Amino acid sequence: MLNLCKHFELMENELLESKFQARIDADEKIEPRDWMPDAYRKHLIRQISQHAHSEVVGMQPEGNWITRAPSLRAKMILMAKIQDEGGHGLYLYSAAETMGITRDELIQQLHNGKAKYSSIFNYPVVTWADIGAVGWLVDGAAIVNQVSLQRTSYGPYSRAMIRICKEESFHQRQGYEIMAHMALGTPEQKEMAQDALNRWWWPSLMMFGPHDSDSPNSGNAFKWKIKSESNDELRQKFIDKTVQQAEIIGLSVPDPDLKWNEARGHYDFGKINWEEFQNVINGNGPCNKQRLEHHVRYHEEGAWVREAANAYAEKKKKNSVVAA
Amino acid sequence: MSNAKDNQGTLWEVFIQSKSGLPYKHAGSLHASDKELAIQAARDTYTRRNEGTSIWVVPAECIVASNPNDQEELFDPMNDKVYRHPTFYVMPEGAKHI
Numbered sequence: 001m002l003n004l005c006k007h008f009e010l011m012e013n014e015l016l017e018s019k020f021q022a023r024i025d026a027d028e029k030i031e032p033r034d035w036m037p038d039a040y041r042k043h044l045i046r047q048i049s050q051h052a053h054s055e056v057v058g059m060q061p062e063g064n065w066i067t068r069a070p071s072l073r074a075k076m077i078l079m080a081k082i083q084d085e086g087g088h089g090l091y092l093y094s095a096a097e098t099m100g101i102t103r104d105e106l107i108q109q110l111h112n113g114k115a116k117y118s119s120i121f122n123y124p125v126v127t128w129a130d131i132g133a134v135g136w137l138v139d140g141a142a143i144v145n146q147v148s149l150q151r152t153s154y155g156p157y158s159r160a161m162i163r164i165c166k167e168e169s170f171h172q173r174q175g176y177e178i179m180a181h182m183a184l185g186t187p188e189q190k191e192m193a194q195d196a197l198n199r200w201w202w203p204s205l206m207m208f209g210p211h212d213s214d215s216p217n218s219g220n221a222f223k224w225k226i227k228s229e230s231n232d233e234l235r236q237k238f239i240d241k242t243v244q245q246a247e248i249i250g251l252s253v254p255d256p257d258l259k260w261n262e263a264r265g266h267y268d269f270g271k272i273n274w275e276e277f278q279n280v281i282n283g284n285g286p287c288n289k290q291r292l293e294h295h296v297r298y299h300e301e302g303a304w305v306r307e308a309a310n311a312y313a314e315k316k317k318k319n320s321v322v323a324a
Numbered sequence: 325m326s327n328a329k330d331n332q333g334t335l336w337e338v339f340i341q342s343k344s345g346l347p348y349k350h351a352g353s354l355h356a357s358d359k360e361l362a363i364q365a366a367r368d369t370y371t372r373r374n375e376g377t378s379i380w381v382v383p384a385e386c387i388v389a390s391n392p393n394d395q396e397e398l399f400d401p402m403n404d405k406v407y408r409h410p411t412f413y414v415m416p417e418g419a420k421h422i
Binding site (some may be wrong): 102309 | 391
């Protein structure tokens with residue numbers, strides 16, 4: 001009897017799964033209350049939460065420069081950008097929560113290391129030119145990825161991406177403007193800009209993740225249309241459009257193997273140091289410890305604010321019951 | 325939707341009217357402990373670029389939604405009621421402004 005039940009359950013699951021896949025194949029979006037395979041849910045919670053954490057942790061290196069911004073204009077812009085990043089984190093946390101995980105669980109997973117954030121934020125932002133390079137290259141790379149994700153199959157994630165892409169292009173342009181100013185400034189300023197490009201170029205390329213041949217999770221991601229373009233395709237897109245932007249402001253991309261390949265219609269580029277990538281992911285980057293400790297500390301120090309706000313809401317609720 | 329450890333406040337759904345005369349549209353959701361903070365957070369989170377002139381926030385638990393499994397039952401019966409559309413009707417040749 002038990003076996004028969006199990007058998008029917010399996011059959012039903014298979015039926016649901018084939019219906020689900022048919023909807024995906026027909027380019028229908030999946031919404032929170034729709035049936036979805038557990039693995040789809042898991043994959044998306046992992047991906048969206050990593051994305052959300054990246055937005056929030058990414059506020060740290062930039063926040064460090066608010067008091068050091070070289071002009072009032074630069075300071076206002078930087079604050080607006082950082083506020084956007086916080087907003088982007090919130091859109092994405094909300095999208096992840098529609099899959100049945102709570103905000104507290106998401107934050108806990110960040111704090112206990114179960115969830116990751118983009119390893120790019122484990123590099124230090126040491127000069128003002130680095131703020132330019134982060135906007136131009138890091139946000140630039142993120143945009144290439146996010147533009148592609150606007151078509152992702154999960155409705156809430158897709159809607160968050162559309163919103164984020166609209167806001168993100170100012171981020172890249174402000175970064176490039178900083179780089180252009182410095183590259184066309186004094187020799188020292190130009191040197192600073194070149195130095196920032198030298199340090200941020202390769203980590204930016206790593207943001208797209210391992211080569212397709214070494215990317216274990218991508219099979220399902222394509223089948224379920226969570227992703228529509230591979231890591232290598234997106235990386236190539238980023239390189240192809242960024243090289244010209246470097247040239248026009250007189251900076252050189254730190255890759256001796258970089259050259260235009262007429263036959264492919266793309267730039268060829270040198271080998272990426274994946275050992276460094278793994279090392280940073282595994283917690284040994286220059287700032288891993290600092291970034292996480294900062295997040296834990298402010299989350300804990302802010303606990304009383306959340307408690308007070310909740311207590312105040314409770315009190316008001318009680319008072320309104322008494323009044324009625 | 326809240327567990328014992330969760331102290332992030334109530335979940336609210338945010339609806340924004342981009343200008344007067346247009347319908348309110350779902351913009352996203354957020355956490356806040358009460359309605360005043362929810363409006364404040366909605367303004368900061370969803371209208372940083374003049375996206376709206378008016379905001380509604382609704383506790384997510386107050387929204388009643390149809391079940392995706394009932395989709396066929398609820399919506400398919402409308403498929404064969406083509407006479408609800410103006411194109412169903414045959415107009416006499418030459419009739420104008422109808």
